[in-house]
Amino acid sequence: MKKSNMIKFSAAALTFLGISATGVKPVKQPAQAASKRIKVISKQYVTVWANYQKGRHVATHLKKGSSHFVYQTATDSMGNLWYRIGKKEWVMAKYFNQVKSAKKAVKAKKTKAKSKKTKTVKKARSAASLAASWFAPMGSKARAKAVVSLAKQQVGKAYVKGSKGPNAFDNASLVAYVYKQAAGVNTGSSTKSQVKKGIAVDPSSGFAEGDLLFWGSKNKPYNVAIYVGDGKYVTAAGDQQGVVQASLSTYFWPSRARRVL
Numbered sequence: 001m002k003k004s005n006m007i008k009f010s011a012a013a014l015t016f017l018g019i020s021a022t023g024v025k026p027v028k029q030p031a032q033a034a035s036k037r038i039k040v041i042s043k044q045y046v047t048v049w050a051n052y053q054k055g056r057h058v059a060t061h062l063k064k065g066s067s068h069f070v071y072q073t074a075t076d077s078m079g080n081l082w083y084r085i086g087k088k089e090w091v092m093a094k095y096f097n098q099v100k101s102a103k104k105a106v107k108a109k110k111t112k113a114k115s116k117k118t119k120t121v122k123k124a125r126s127a128a129s130l131a132a133s134w135f136a137p138m139g140s141k142a143r144a145k146a147v148v149s150l151a152k153q154q155v156g157k158a159y160v161k162g163s164k165g166p167n168a169f170d171n172a173s174l175v176a177y178v179y180k181q182a183a184g185v186n187t188g189s190s191t192k193s194q195v196k197k198g199i200a201v202d203p204s205s206g207f208a209e210g211d212l213l214f215w216g217s218k219n220k221p222y223n224v225a226i227y228v229g230d231g232k233y234v235t236a237a238g239d240q241q242g243v244v245q246a247s248l249s250t251y252f253w254p255s256r257a258r259r260v261l
Contacts, residue, residue, distance in 0.1 A: 198260030
């Protein structure tokens with residue numbers, strides 16, 4: 001064997017044994033930093049594997065609630081996600097949840113508390129507004145505003161014939177509920193009684209917030225709605241639509257209107 005080839009062979013052999021040709025061991029690469037922290041959610045012990053592709057069992061001692069750091073992720077041939085939690089320790093991701101940092105957990109808790117407080121304040125203000133409208137004189141804007149506000153809050157609820165609310169309505173019960181809750185006014189529970197309340201309003205002269213709009217015959221209309229301003233009204237339209245806010249149309253103009261506030 002030539003001398004040059006002998007030198008190359010010796011250098012390769014030394015490198016393989018972890019010793020450089022200069023007699024100094026090569027510098028190890030820094031350990032990979034953990035990307036996240038996970039927690040066992042499985043009810044049973046979680047098996048740890050030597051690798052994620054047909055590896056052998058290493059241990060089965062990961063208990064529910066124990067947490068571990070993830071240093072690497074991989075996907076096997078079946079599409080399953082795996083986490084490496086040690087040098088040769090792999091676990092299936094489906095048995096774990098990511099652990100939030102203490103800072104994130106505190107922030108989430110504060111955000112939730114703030115949201116709950118905001119909802120409580122809004123609910124209290126809404127209740128106070130409705131209560132105040134009860135004592136406002138008839139014809140005042142306070143009652144009309146309270147009726148309009150509560151009517152809009154019912155949009156999206158279901159239509160159920162004969163239901164009196166608060167989770168589902170028909171067109172007459174929607175009017176009865178809103179006026180009673182918002183202004184303390186009893187309109188009756190049918191369109192036949194509601195069309196006789198208050199004073200008549202000429203449909204061609206325009207409407208005021210809170211006016212009742214009717215479609216159909218003079219004494220027994222088939223539909224009633226609450227005018228909420230800007231050419232819009234709220235009504236329980238039917239099984240498929242539920243309670244909706246719609247715009248007035250010349251093709252579907254009210255036949256009658258009554259002012260009860």
